[in-house]
Amino acid sequence: MPSRTVTVASRVGLHARPAALFTQAAAATGVPVTIAKSGGAAVNAASILSVLGLGVGSGEEVVLSADGDGADAALDGLVALLSTDLDAVDEV
Template sequence: MVQRTVVVASRVGLHARPAMLFTQAVAASGVPVTIARPGGEPVDAGSILFVMSLGVPHGEEVTLAADGDGAEAALDDLVALLATDLDAQDAPAAPGGGS
């Protein structure tokens, strides 16, 4: 199991657009990933409902975990995404060209 810890940079935390972009990136990675708040139970990071239900605010650390082929690269990409303010106008678009 590979784990990474990252501080959520989005101004609104993992809500609405940031959660959508994050969960789409998880799905595009093809690797099962979990996300957890400090001291909390991990949830499926590919589920927008689970991710939003965590209520992660701006500036809080979360722990991502994944297992299997490509887990390290997938987590590196997801950490870079969460370390970006996904509400900024120049934020990355959703995978597949959507917004």
């Protein structure tokens, strides 16, 4: 099963707005994607409550996994998202 390891760039970690943007993007891929902290249990990446419950901090590594058609493209998109400081996006 394709998977990627990525460091969360957002200053607040995967909480609040970054978590919302990430889970919405995961749902939009149409592919079932999971996210886990390294060594931790994998949870549904489209579930905001599950993602918040991981308590991922800034600079922490997470593992994204997906299966089926379009899995690699979906993962690449999400990796790019997590590598960005999502707090800085759209800030005015």
